[in-house]
Amino acid sequence: MATLDRILDRLPLPGFLKPAVTGAHYGVIGDFDTPEDLLRAIRTARTAGYTKLEAYTPFPIHGIDEALGEGRSPLGKIVIVCGLTGLTLAVLLQWWTGAVDYPLVIAGKPLFAFEPSVPIMFELSVLLSAFGAVLGMLALNKLPQYYHPAFNFTKWAGATNDRFLLAIEATDPKFDAAEAVAFLDAAGSRHSELVEA
Amino acid sequence: MAHTHHDHAHKADNYFLPAGTWTSGRNAFAFVALAGWLGVAAGFLTDRKEFFPAYLVAFLFFLSIGIGATFYVMVQHLTGSAWSVTVRRLMESLMRSMPVFVVLFIPLAFGIHELYHWSHAEAAKDPILSQKLSYLNDKWFLIRNFGVLLILSFFATRLWSHTRKQDESGSLQHTFAAEKWSAPGVIVLFLGGSVLAFDLIMSLDPHWFSTMFGVIFLTGGALAFMATLIIACLGLRRSGYLTHTINEEHYHDLGKWLFALTVFWAYTSFSQYMLIWYGNLPEEILWFEHRLEGSWLWVSVLLVAGHFVVPFFALMPRAMKRKRGVLAFFAGWLLLMHFVDLYWQVMPVFHPHGFAFSWINLAAMAAVGGSMGLVFWSGFREKPLIPVGDPRLSKALAFHNV
Numbered sequence: 001m002a003t004l005d006r007i008l009d010r011l012p013l014p015g016f017l018k019p020a021v022t023g024a025h026y027g028v029i030g031d032f033d034t035p036e037d038l039l040r041a042i043r044t045a046r047t048a049g050y051t052k053l054e055a056y057t058p059f060p061i062h063g064i065d066e067a068l069g070e071g072r073s074p075l076g077k078i079v080i081v082c083g084l085t086g087l088t089l090a091v092l093l094q095w096w097t098g099a100v101d102y103p104l105v106i107a108g109k110p111l112f113a114f115e116p117s118v119p120i121m122f123e124l125s126v127l128l129s130a131f132g133a134v135l136g137m138l139a140l141n142k143l144p145q146y147y148h149p150a151f152n153f154t155k156w157a158g159a160t161n162d163r164f165l166l167a168i169e170a171t172d173p174k175f176d177a178a179e180a181v182a183f184l185d186a187a188g189s190r191h192s193e194l195v196e197a
Numbered sequence: 198m199a200h201t202h203h204d205h206a207h208k209a210d211n212y213f214l215p216a217g218t219w220t221s222g223r224n225a226f227a228f229v230a231l232a233g234w235l236g237v238a239a240g241f242l243t244d245r246k247e248f249f250p251a252y253l254v255a256f257l258f259f260l261s262i263g264i265g266a267t268f269y270v271m272v273q274h275l276t277g278s279a280w281s282v283t284v285r286r287l288m289e290s291l292m293r294s295m296p297v298f299v300v301l302f303i304p305l306a307f308g309i310h311e312l313y314h315w316s317h318a319e320a321a322k323d324p325i326l327s328q329k330l331s332y333l334n335d336k337w338f339l340i341r342n343f344g345v346l347l348i349l350s351f352f353a354t355r356l357w358s359h360t361r362k363q364d365e366s367g368s369l370q371h372t373f374a375a376e377k378w379s380a381p382g383v384i385v386l387f388l389g390g391s392v393l394a395f396d397l398i399m400s401l402d403p404h405w406f407s408t409m410f411g412v413i414f415l416t417g418g419a420l421a422f423m424a425t426l427i428i429a430c431l432g433l434r435r436s437g438y439l440t441h442t443i444n445e446e447h448y449h450d451l452g453k454w455l456f457a458l459t460v461f462w463a464y465t466s467f468s469q470y471m472l473i474w475y476g477n478l479p480e481e482i483l484w485f486e487h488r489l490e491g492s493w494l495w496v497s498v499l500l501v502a503g504h505f506v507v508p509f510f511a512l513m514p515r516a517m518k519r520k521r522g523v524l525a526f527f528a529g530w531l532l533l534m535h536f537v538d539l540y541w542q543v544m545p546v547f548h549p550h551g552f553a554f555s556w557i558n559l560a561a562m563a564a565v566g567g568s569m570g571l572v573f574w575s576g577f578r579e580k581p582l583i584p585v586g587d588p589r590l591s592k593a594l595a596f597h598n599v
Contacts, residue, residue, distance in 0.1 A: 062597050072515075076514075076515070080513075107477075108477075109475075109477075115470070115471050115474045115475070116471065116474075116475055118467060118471060119471070
């Protein structure tokens, strides 16, 4: 098994890549009782100057993106670029095959016309938009990802049940392990610890 | 959104219009209606040829908004929708105007011979029309259209009475009753709406036929209704009502509907056009041929650009749907385009060589619109602007888009 792990570590397969973490530690994670406590802690941490924050919760919480200072996802822009590419490809495909490469008059119709091309233009726009949306979502979320250092937190299981976790990542310029543990404890965390990468 | 959830609980809107505001609103609608009916009377006496088509377009325009409203109210009940509860009373008030159209249909009943040439004696000699006369004849035309309008009015009245009773009792029983009426209601609405579209618009050119026609009419109506609803919400907001109750999140959703219906209108209209283009059969293609003739060509181009391309790209970004000014502009614009759409369907039959706008069109719009507006407004006299008794109201107030 150890050999297999070592081989997999070297393979550039997306799902087996470990997230880029500098140093030996992922960061400090604190464990909160309620979504409100978590939101309050996030706001305090941001006021204190922490910028690399991540929250782990069992369900989506309204307002957490704004609290963490997350901007809008660029997914919409990816989708429109893919959609317009599909539209262009559909026009080129039908014009080139019908009017250039193999011109053939069928039922007296023009070799290329806008009217019958629209369904294909619509379908290819939708198809490439859907590819862009699904694959873009996976890429932006860095998925598939089978290992994440946050799993090393001793109370990790709570994040899938009834606990609300807040991580201050080691990449934060203001990061200091002892300070971060003290900070999260003061912000209302039941248990805070330094987590290995 | 946890913090705004608490904000909403503290900021309460006034759900009742003061008597003075209500009266001035009523007077405005009454003035428009009165001026319109005077114009309609003048039009009827001076230019009967122009009057009936103009009145038909105005009738169809507002009727389609009423049908769109009825459809949306039913869909909110069938899906158990919570987000829309804050805007539902405005939908229901538009829906409530349905019985008015039974009365407003009467002038059209006297215009059958001016409008529909299948009612002329020559139709019996036409090899195609003579086959259709068992459907297209005065008696059945009146029975069908009055019948459909009465049935739709009946459903609208049932739904209105339940929501009104719920204001007082707050009982869930009225929600269940509304759901029960809505299920058969949607079926009846689609069948009935198709009958109206076939009889009132498609039979203007009785040789022509399109199975898509009913769907296009209903889609246009749903779009015009959504635009009217947005304008009604924003109008009340401007005067300081429902400023917290209908928030950015609700406007975002109404904007999504406006966008989606623009797309669906294009989808149905284009489906009809493409199949006829591809089939290339003389009796089908003639209808479009008439609409590409003379200045009608430019009206057709305006419809493609103004009813679809421009609003499609303009309403696509999230930020545009959340800007109230942008939303108000496109709601108004799409209402205008819905009028152009119906005008483009009806008028080439009477002005085959080109577009010719008449003042009677404006008078008819004011008359029908003012009358519908009066009924819409009458529901707010000493009565709330939102369904205060709906058990889902608190959920709607806290609604948040992801």
